[in-house]
Amino acid sequence: xxxxxxxxxxxxxxxxxxxxxxxxxxxxxxxxxxxxxxxxxxxxxxxxxxxxxxxxxxxxxxxxxxxxxxxxxxxxxxxxxxxxxxxxxxxxxxxxxxxxxxxxxxxxxxxxxxxxxxxxxxxxxxxxxxxxxxxxxxxxxxxxxxxxxxxxxxxxxxxxxxxxxxxxxxxxxxxxxxxxxxxxxxxxxxxxxxxxxxxxxxxxxxxxxxxxxxxxxxxxxxxxxxxxxxxxxxxxxxxxxxxxxxxxxxxxxxxxxxx
Numbered sequence: 001x002x003x004x005x006x007x008x009x010x011x012x013x014x015x016x017x018x019x020x021x022x023x024x025x026x027x028x029x030x031x032x033x034x035x036x037x038x039x040x041x042x043x044x045x046x047x048x049x050x051x052x053x054x055x056x057x058x059x060x061x062x063x064x065x066x067x068x069x070x071x072x073x074x075x076x077x078x079x080x081x082x083x084x085x086x087x088x089x090x091x092x093x094x095x096x097x098x099x100x101x102x103x104x105x106x107x108x109x110x111x112x113x114x115x116x117x118x119x120x121x122x123x124x125x126x127x128x129x130x131x132x133x134x135x136x137x138x139x140x141x142x143x144x145x146x147x148x149x150x151x152x153x154x155x156x157x158x159x160x161x162x163x164x165x166x167x168x169x170x171x172x173x174x175x176x177x178x179x180x181x182x183x184x185x186x187x188x189x190x191x192x193x194x195x196x197x198x199x200x201x202x203x204x205x206x207x208x209x210x211x212x213x214x215x216x217x218x219x220x221x222x223x224x225x226x227x228x229x230x231x232x233x234x235x236x237x238x239x240x241x242x243x244x245x246x247x248x249x250x251x252x253x254x255x256x257x258x259x
Contacts, residue, residue, distance in 0.1 A: 048129070049110055058129040068108040070137070070257055078232055079103050079257045096232060097239035098224070098250040103257035104130075104137040107228055111256050115227055119164045127164075130227070130255050131171035138253055144223035146216060147173050147180050147253075150238065151187040153209075168255065169225040178223075185212040185238060202233040209234075210241050218246035223253045230258040 046053060047060035054060045059067075074081050075088035079101035082088045105111045118126040149169035157163055166182065173180035189209045222242055224235055229252060239250040 048114075048126070058126075063110075067133075068106045068111055070103040070106050076100055079229070079252075079254070081259060096236045097243050098232075098235060098252050100141075101229065101232075101252040101254060101257070102138045102141060103229065103254040104133040105256040107230075107256040107258040115256060119160075119227060122161060124162065124167060127167040128171050131168045131175070134168065134225070134253055134255055135172055135175060138223075141251070142221070143176065143178055144249075144251060145179070145220040146184070146222045147178050148185055148222055148224050148238075148242075149180075149182070150224060150226040150234070151185050151210065153187040153190040155190050156187075165226045168227065172225060172253075179216075181214070181216060181222075184214040184217060185210055185241070199231055199233070202231055206234050206237040210238050212238075212241045212245050214245075217242060219248050221249040221251070222247050223251045225253045227255045228258060229254040229256075 045058065047063050048058050049063045050060060052060040052062070070079065072081055073083065073085040075091055076085060077087055077091040077096060077098070077100055080088050080090075107115075114126055114130070117123045118130065147169050149163060149165040152160070152163045152165075169180055172178070187209055188211045191205050191209050224238060224242075226235060229235060232252070235252050235254075239247075239252075242250050
């Protein structure tokens with residue numbers, strides 16, 4: 001089983017998860033994912049990566065051990081690797097609007113494939129697995145006053161059928177008993193996908209893309225939940241708006257940090 005990550009069957013299984021999901025409508029996906037969540041709670045499960053038996057986590061012990069957990073020394077602000085967990089040079093030179101970042105994983109295989117299946121394949125049954133890992137990654141941190149999922153523009157959400165950050169944030173909010181603020185922040189401008197842009201283009205792409213209003217923001221510690229953090233540009237822009245509206249502290253809670 002320890003060789004699972006190297007063999008063809010493992011990669012084929014990940015492709016199957018993604019390809020099957022992309023052939024279904026959003027309505028059908030919601031029905032199937034709700035059924036999957038129900039079954040997960042009442043019956044023994046197989047590992048979603050290698051197919052081995054597992055009790056309740058969704059992953060077997062071997063696959064869990066081999067996940068790219070974000071556990072190395074890193075900058076406490078942006079979570080990029082640094083020596084002895086010192087603040088990195090980029091954050092020293094220009095501090096971002098968010099105060100700290102906590103990530104469950106680095107963005108590597110097979111986590112990248114899991115997120116792809118969840119985000120683009122519509123496999124919503126993965127939301128609880130990803131949320132649980134993020135809960136574990138933030139368990140030693142002070143609880144925020146509010147959780148805000150990274151907003152999607154309405155046009156993008158209609159196309160995808162759901163907001164992946166919201167699905168993860170719902171579960172975290174429920175399990176940690178932290179209020180979930182769904183409507184405090186909105187994406188008011190449709191932007192090009194950040195992954196297709198250079199670092200310089202990314203800054204201009206998200207400039208003025210968000211609007212945040214609400215009395216709850218003033219003086220609050222807010223955690224922004226998102227699936228992937230690459231350069232941090234999008235989270236920084238949302239954090240800037242929140243800080244302008246009086247947020248006392250903004251934390252970035254991320255499933256996977258790209259290095």
